[in-house]
Amino acid sequence: MSSDQRAHLLDAMRPKYVGAPIKRTEDPRLLTGKGDYTADRKPDRPLHLAFLRSGQPHARIAGIDISAAQAAPGVVAVLAADDIADDFKPVIPFSRMPNYYATPIVPLACKKVRYVGEAVVAVIATSRYLAEDALELIEVDYEPLRPIARAEMAVADGAPLLHEEAGTNVLIAREFKKGNVAADLKAAAVRVSGRFEMTRKAPLAMEPRSCCAEYDKRRDAITLYTSSNIPGIVRDAISESLNLPGHRLRVVAPDVGGSFGSKGSLYPEELLICIAARKLRRSIKWTADRLEDVSSSSQAFAEVVDAEMGFDANGVATSLEADVIGDVGAFSIYPWTCGLEPVQVVSFLPGPYKIASYRGSVRGVATCKPPTGPYRGVGRPISTFVTERLMDLGARALGIDPLEIRRRNLVRAEEFPYRIASGIIWDKTGFVECLDAAAETAGYDALRKQQAEARKQGRLFGIGIASYAELTGIGSRISAAPGMPINTGSETAKITIDSTGSITAAFGVASHGQGLETTLAQIVSDDLGARFEDVRVVQGDSDEVPMSTGTYASRSAVLGGGAAKHASKLLQEKIKRVASHLLEANADDIEVHDGNAVVLGTDRAVSFKQIAKAVYSDMKTLPVEAREELSASYTYDPINGTTAAATHIAAVEVDPATCFVKILKFVVAEDCGRIINPMIVDGQVHGGVAQGIGAALFEELIYDDDGQLLSASLVDYVIPSAPEVPLMDVVHVESESAVAGGFRGMGEGGTIGAPAAIANAIADALSPLDIDVSILPMTPERIFRLIEQAKLKAKGQADD
Amino acid sequence: MANVSVTVNGEVYDVSDVEPRLLLSDFLRDRLGLTGTHVGCEHGVCGACTVLVNGDSVRSCLLLAVQTHGAEITTVEGLGSPDQLNVLQAQFREHHGLQCGFCTPGMLMTGEDLLRKYPLATDEDIREGLSGNLCRCTGYQNIVAAIRSAAALRREEKP
Numbered sequence: 006m007s008s009d010q011r012a013h014l015l016d017a018m019r020p021k022y023v024g025a026p027i028k029r030t031e032d033p034r035l036l037t038g039k040g041d042y043t044a045d046r047k048p049d050r051p052l053h054l055a056f057l058r059s060g061q062p063h064a065r066i067a068g069i070d071i072s073a074a075q076a077a078p079g080v081v082a083v084l085a086a087d088d089i090a091d092d093f094k095p096v097i098p099f100s101r102m103p104n105y106y107a108t109p110i111v112p113l114a115c116k117k118v119r120y121v122g123e124a125v126v127a128v129i130a131t132s133r134y135l136a137e138d139a140l141e142l143i144e145v146d147y148e149p150l151r152p153i154a155r156a157e158m159a160v161a162d163g164a165p166l167l168h169e170e171a172g173t174n175v176l177i178a179r180e181f182k183k184g185n186v187a188a189d190l191k192a193a194a195v196r197v198s199g200r201f202e203m204t205r206k207a208p209l210a211m212e213p214r215s216c217c218a219e220y221d222k223r224r225d226a227i228t229l230y231t232s233s234n235i236p237g238i239v240r241d242a243i244s245e246s247l248n249l250p251g252h253r254l255r256v257v258a259p260d261v262g263g264s265f266g267s268k269g270s271l272y273p274e275e276l277l278i279c280i281a282a283r284k285l286r287r288s289i290k291w292t293a294d295r296l297e298d299v300s301s302s303s304q305a306f307a308e309v310v311d312a313e314m315g316f317d318a319n320g321v322a323t324s325l326e327a328d329v330i331g332d333v334g335a336f337s338i339y340p341w342t343c344g345l346e347p348v349q350v351v352s353f354l355p356g357p358y359k360i361a362s363y364r365g366s367v368r369g370v371a372t373c374k375p376p377t378g379p380y381r382g383v384g385r386p387i388s389t390f391v392t393e394r395l396m397d398l399g400a401r402a403l404g405i406d407p408l409e410i411r412r413r414n415l416v417r418a419e420e421f422p423y424r425i426a427s428g429i430i431w432d433k434t435g436f437v438e439c440l441d442a443a444a445e446t447a448g449y450d451a452l453r454k455q456q457a458e459a460r461k462q463g464r465l466f467g468i469g470i471a472s473y474a475e476l477t478g479i480g481s482r483i484s485a486a487p488g489m490p491i492n493t494g495s496e497t498a499k500i501t502i503d504s505t506g507s508i509t510a511a512f513g514v515a516s517h518g519q520g521l522e523t524t525l526a527q528i529v530s531d532d533l534g535a536r537f538e539d540v541r542v543v544q545g546d547s548d549e550v551p552m553s554t555g556t557y558a559s560r561s562a563v564l565g566g567g568a569a570k571h572a573s574k575l576l577q578e579k580i581k582r583v584a585s586h587l588l589e590a591n592a593d594d595i596e597v598h599d600g601n602a603v604v605l606g607t608d609r610a611v612s613f614k615q616i617a618k619a620v621y622s623d624m625k626t627l628p629v630e631a632r633e634e635l636s637a638s639y640t641y642d643p644i645n646g647t648t649a650a651a652t653h654i655a656a657v658e659v660d661p662a663t664c665f666v667k668i669l670k671f672v673v674a675e676d677c678g679r680i681i682n683p684m685i686v687d688g689q690v691h692g693g694v695a696q697g698i699g700a701a702l703f704e705e706l707i708y709d710d711d712g713q714l715l716s717a718s719l720v721d722y723v724i725p726s727a728p729e730v731p732l733m734d735v736v737h738v739e740s741e742s743a744v745a746g747g748f749r750g751m752g753e754g755g756t757i758g759a760p761a762a763i764a765n766a767i768a769d770a771l772s773p774l775d776i777d778v779s780i781l782p783m784t785p786e787r788i789f790r791l792i793e794q795a796k797l798k799a800k801g802q803a804d805d
Numbered sequence: 806m807a808n809v810s811v812t813v814n815g816e817v818y819d820v821s822d823v824e825p826r827l828l829l830s831d832f833l834r835d836r837l838g839l840t841g842t843h844v845g846c847e848h849g850v851c852g853a854c855t856v857l858v859n860g861d862s863v864r865s866c867l868l869l870a871v872q873t874h875g876a877e878i879t880t881v882e883g884l885g886s887p888d889q890l891n892v893l894q895a896q897f898r899e900h901h902g903l904q905c906g907f908c909t910p911g912m913l914m915t916g917e918d919l920l921r922k923y924p925l926a927t928d929e930d931i932r933e934g935l936s937g938n939l940c941r942c943t944g945y946q947n948i949v950a951a952i953r954s955a956a957a958l959r960r961e962e963k964p
Contacts, residue, residue: 028898029901031906032897032898032906033887033888033890034887035903035909036881036885036887036890036894036897036898036906036913037881037886037890037894038839038840038841038842038880038881038882038910039841039882039887040906042840042843042907044834044844045840047838133831134826134827209941210905210907211851211853211905211907211908211939211940211941211942212843212845212907213844213845260905260906262843262905262906262908263904263905263941263942265941292844295845295846295847295848295851517905518904518905518906518942684901685901687901687947688904688943688944688947689904691943691944691945691946691947692904692941692942692943692944693944694944695941695943695944695945696941718850719848719851719939720850724939724941726935726936726937726939726945727931727932727933727938727945727948727949728929728932728933728936730944730945732928733944733946755944
């Protein structure tokens with residue numbers, strides 16, 4: 006090969022689509038009202054389902070009278086637990102974790118209810134209006150039991166048991182240990198500590214959860230359309246529970262209106278709607294209203310962390326100790342278990358720092374609330390909040406700048422791979438690079454000067470930093486949730502060129518707003534050598550690949566992208582072999598780009614269309630043995646996965662009159678490896694940060710001591726609207742990872758860093774008043790109380 | 806049961822047997838098959854179901870279908886088509902102003918209303934105008950950019 010040819014080859018091999026801000030292929034349909042969300046399905050004469058949900062937090066069901074509801078207009082069936090007892094097996098969220106009790110998942114509450122919002126009776130009618138009318142006619146006789154509204158109530162002596170069979174309300178307990186923490190804390194020059202709380206949140210996707218079970222009488226088969234990000238897991242679980250083989254149960258996640266984790270577990274409603282469709286041999290639709298969605302979808306966080314960190318005199322963190330109690334709600338979820346959220350807190354508390362000794366213990370306790378489950382960041386928004394608060398407290402105690410103390414403790418470039426004290430291994434990632442880039446972009450020194458000026462005028466101006474690292478795209482060696490028996494370590498891509506020459510790339514991953522149809526097509530186009538517009542990506546459909554788990558845990562770019570790269574390469578080799586016959590050239594001398602196979606350095610070429618015709622249609626062009634189907638499938642497992650990291654910097658001002666926090670500046674410097682589509686990456690960061698702002702300043706599911714949800718409407722559960730979210734600056738430190746393509750997962754990071762950065766900024770702003778920030782959200786009411794208390798304390802000291 | 810006669814996206818619909826309690830959002834989606842209008846909260850907060858009734862943006866989950874008898878309604882289906890997006894839709898695509906797309910029809914209809922009625926000179930004006938529409942995916946930054954850009958294009962058109 007001449008050097009010219011080599012240069013030409015290199016030019017052709019250079020990625021053209023990966024790295025470019027390609028406009029999304031999803032957009033034209035979504036912008037014109039042509040999306041296909043679950044609630045938009047129009048099956049033949051569907052029936053409509055409505056659930057009677059428990060208004061009791063904890064009660065025995067003494068009796069249910071459905072007779073009046075059965076006689077109501079339009080009602081086709083009314084189902085309670087007894088009516089479906091023989092139609093399913095409970096789904097068990099199994100785990101090999103010791104000290105774990107797996108609460109069985111059933112479609113309708115059986116014998117007792119354990120939270121307000123739990124489904125008790127299902128009414129199926131000819132319209133949703135009529136189904137809801139009939140709900141009013143159902144009489145449930147409850148014998149109230151003592152509610153468990155708080156984690157501390159669950160572990161108090163004499164507490165009622167939520168699951169009597171478990172013998173305890175502690176559903177999960179674990180401890181991580183490394184080194185001699187007690188000795189290191191004792192030897193520390195400075196010790197800082199606190200009791201930190203991240204209140205319960207709702208992931209709150211804008212599309213409420215929705216299911217449409219489409220029944221096919223000819224085959225006693227069901228296609229379940231569901232607003233889920235784990236259609237493959239839902240298929241496998243329902244198949245097992247209902248004894249319905251996979252070829253008679255297809256689960257499709259069509260266009261899904263956001264999830265953030267709330268659509269990432271198996272739900273009782275998914276089981277019930279399939280049971281009902283089979284019983285009635287009819288298609289059935291159900292869409293949650295907002296109250297149902299908030300009070301029955303998996304919720305988030307809800308932990309209290311008692312933590313202490315020790316530093317040496319140089320500001321090096323030597324030791325960390327934490328006791329975590331997680332309020333996991335009434336049930337363990339499938340497949341992740343109730344360990345997912347609280348255990349992740351102790352797994353990630355040491356963060357990106359070289360803390361030598363560590364002890365982290367966690368208990369997940371049952372309360373009368375909906376289960377907690379995955380929510381963007383899982384565990385790490387609170388572990389980062391705690392660790393970053395402790396870093397700032399340490400910096401303050403030692404008189405070191407918060408930026409500098411992080412620089413002294415972050416794992417440095419030459420130290421990767423690095424095993425932190427909880428056992429997690431960080432692969433090479435730009436931790437310090439992110440810190441430096443964020444400081445530079447934020448103009449950190451100038452911000453500090455601005456702060457000094459503001460303080461002179463008596464203004465409450467603060468700057469907060471948060472650095473974190475996360476594991477993304479994890480493979481088979483690490484379970485996405487501890488001890489879980491399902492395989493979350495691989496994903497499959499199947500790419501086919503059909504007889505018309507067009508390309509379909511099928512995946513089991515399930516986009517719910519991330520734009521995977523676009524980004525996966527970018528990868529396939531580059532690695533196959535196709536034109537972007539010729540590639541159609543199909544995803545979110547259990548029929549497309551034999552097994553898949555879906556899109557969660559920042560995995561789809563790494564696992565789906567890796568599978569796409571490998572399958573593309575395999576298919577390209579087939580294309581080259583066919584082209585070598587057609588072009589009478591050596592396969593090694595053929596390059597593939599823009600939908601053509603070309604003999605290097607010549608103008609001799611055949612298009613994919615001509616290749617498809619030769620393989621599938623012309624009986625004489627190719628020898629029989631050369632007519633290989635133009636299809637390739639690859640299941641990719643990154644084994645360990647890869648790290649992603651970022652530093653967030655926030656500047657805020659607290660208005661002492663209204664106690665509102667205004668975010669003046671927000672900077673993110675993040676390392677997500679090689680960027681597939683910078684436009685989409687920025688969008689993911691913006692959205693994640695906005696959710697982090699919500700967690701830090703506004704959002705809180707408030708349950709009273711009787712277990713009643715007081716903030717179930719969007720008036721009471723306040724998510725940020727446009728005026729509350731500042732302009733964000735996002736910079737990228739693109740250090741390639743070791744997985745296929747060099748990608749790292751990045752969908753969750755925004756929500757991990759933002760709460761901690763804002764908490765630190767508020768604490769910094771309020772530091773002249775000697776106020777600490779240890780609970781989120783910092784609502785105006787909380788800030789008001791803290792300021793008032795600080796004033797009283799100052800007055801008391803003055804009086805003394 | 807009532808009869809409702811409405812013009813939706815320029816097309817006249819005479820619909821009989823409309824229950825007086827039927828929400829406009831359900832009427833559009835279930836009776837007319839116009840599922841582009843999304844229902845996000847059914848209590849008038851999220852704005853996903855926003856449509857234009859006689860030129861004003863309204864929440865279709867807070868109106869009864871019978872109240873719109875004789876009205877002219879525009880839904881997202883009445884803007885551009887997939888192969889010919891209107892100016893605002895095109896700017897949403899250009900600026901990545903949507904992710905999951907669920908709030909998008911409401912954002913577009915509110916955006917249309919804002920663009921017709923206000924100069925939208927600053928980002929603060931745009932953000933204030935959007936404050937009744939919730940988006941959980943984008944952090945609003947790119948939605949604001951799309952509307953800013955559409956407003957600039959509109960100003961160029963009408964000097």
